[in-house]
Amino acid sequence: MAFLWLGLSFLSSHLPEVIKAGGNNLIDVKLFIPLFSVFMAGSLLYSLKKYLRFNLFGGIISLIVASLIITSFPNFGYQYAALFILFVVFVIANKIPSPKWIKKNDLS
Numbered sequence: 001m002a003f004l005w006l007g008l009s010f011l012s013s014h015l016p017e018v019i020k021a022g023g024n025n026l027i028d029v030k031l032f033i034p035l036f037s038v039f040m041a042g043s044l045l046y047s048l049k050k051y052l053r054f055n056l057f058g059g060i061i062s063l064i065v066a067s068l069i070i071t072s073f074p075n076f077g078y079q080y081a082a083l084f085i086l087f088v089v090f091v092i093a094n095k096i097p098s099p100k101w102i103k104k105n106d107l108s
Helices: 001-015 029-047 056-072 078-097 100-105
Strands: none
Touching: 001 029, 001 078, 029 078, 056 078
16 A cells, blocks of 8 residues: 555656546546545555554654655645645544544544
8 A cells, every 4th residue: 555655646746747548538647646645645544553653743743744745845745745744634633532423423
């Protein structure tokens, strides 16, 4: 899964132009690959959650690393920084308690 995320991020950052799959304009590969690489980063982080500690220190370090990656590569840095951004989201989700009505009625 990690190799798929890195491969998709690399592929989407090096595509020269918008490619239409099959010539029927149904799938925009230039939009699909970056979003799928971000999704794969979230899946990778979720699958590794039993091995990670979602603490405040790790969240701050991840936020700093993500901001450095995004500022270094403004066109495609968010794909490589997705793992660190989602780590921050997981830290926030684990540290801030949600009300019972959200826990009961959450559809996500």
